[in-house]
Amino acid sequence: MHATLDLSTHAHLPVTLHDSGISIGQTTYTHGTVRINESAAIAVSQLINGWQMCALRMPLAGLVFQVSKELTSLGHFFPLIHTLNHAQRTEFRTRLNTLLQTPDIAITYTAQTGLTATPLIVRVMVLGQIVSCFWGRPEIVSALQRTKPSVALYANRQLYERAGGVGGGCYLPHEHHIMLEVNRLFEGFYTPTPNVSPFLHEFGHLLDGTHMRLNQLPHCVGRLPLMHDQDLRLWQKAKYREVQCYTAWYHQRPPSDGQMPLGHPYVFQNDGEFLAGHWEMFWRNPHAMAQQTPHLFNAFMFYVNQDPRTSLTHDYMGYVEGNRAFYQSGQQPWPTEMRYDTASD
Numbered sequence: 001m002h003a004t005l006d007l008s009t010h011a012h013l014p015v016t017l018h019d020s021g022i023s024i025g026q027t028t029y030t031h032g033t034v035r036i037n038e039s040a041a042i043a044v045s046q047l048i049n050g051w052q053m054c055a056l057r058m059p060l061a062g063l064v065f066q067v068s069k070e071l072t073s074l075g076h077f078f079p080l081i082h083t084l085n086h087a088q089r090t091e092f093r094t095r096l097n098t099l100l101q102t103p104d105i106a107i108t109y110t111a112q113t114g115l116t117a118t119p120l121i122v123r124v125m126v127l128g129q130i131v132s133c134f135w136g137r138p139e140i141v142s143a144l145q146r147t148k149p150s151v152a153l154y155a156n157r158q159l160y161e162r163a164g165g166v167g168g169g170c171y172l173p174h175e176h177h178i179m180l181e182v183n184r185l186f187e188g189f190y191t192p193t194p195n196v197s198p199f200l201h202e203f204g205h206l207l208d209g210t211h212m213r214l215n216q217l218p219h220c221v222g223r224l225p226l227m228h229d230q231d232l233r234l235w236q237k238a239k240y241r242e243v244q245c246y247t248a249w250y251h252q253r254p255p256s257d258g259q260m261p262l263g264h265p266y267v268f269q270n271d272g273e274f275l276a277g278h279w280e281m282f283w284r285n286p287h288a289m290a291q292q293t294p295h296l297f298n299a300f301m302f303y304v305n306q307d308p309r310t311s312l313t314h315d316y317m318g319y320v321e322g323n324r325a326f327y328q329s330g331q332q333p334w335p336t337e338m339r340y341d342t343a344s345d
Ligand SMILES: [Zn+2]
Pocket: 201, 205, 272, 273, 276, 277
């Protein structure tokens, strides 16, 4: 079939190659073009060639980037890009290229045949996320580079587990190392609005580990690196409020105004999960966070010096709704082992 597709409406559709052509969503194409923006398009034949060099299941936007290197296609993964003007896009590209060229943040890929060159789109899914989160605080990216973190990606579950990976993804604080199955990098992008992001979650843990390293602490304490005094004050206040609210629910005495925690009991287990879980939600449901827990939202917004609501028009509501359902169900919340920044001053 002949394609005349527009990336802006088809970015999230899964692509796979067959003998008969390339499937984009439910349809198989043999020729035609995908329009990327006003000035760029890519031929289906180029996508087919590109797939042969990087045979990973991913949304169309990923394959289009892998082949065309057009920054617009990354807007599906990093919505900030849609809001940047021409000069800012050039700056985004420069920062991304700088990270791609330095060995400071090592990204490895293990396939069935062993360690393999990491495909460009896979490296960009990690490094572009870092550039995007710290667009307003580039000095934090430099600090991150100095701590030499690493990310190991695995082609499948078996390889991940054989290397010692546990759960849905993990961060090893003493190795300063994230482990993840490669398909989890793309998992939350098969819908027009980004949903779950295992990488953002593990990146939250890695930021905690970065703070630990920069301050030579013996273990993680659930804080972000390079917090200004005001950032820290806002964070402590916000965390205190959330923990108070959670504790009230835990003791079956919900606040009289009905306020419930934004996060699942999972994120109240300890200081690290509190940071990582809310960090992911800040980027995925900023509107709901700003509305339900403005103290937490402001703490993150001032820290990153960026308001994700300006680039993300719609929240992913899966976490927010699931967590609300949990508290409304009357189930017993889990015990917490949080210890840091939980007392009032
Ligand atoms: Zn976690």
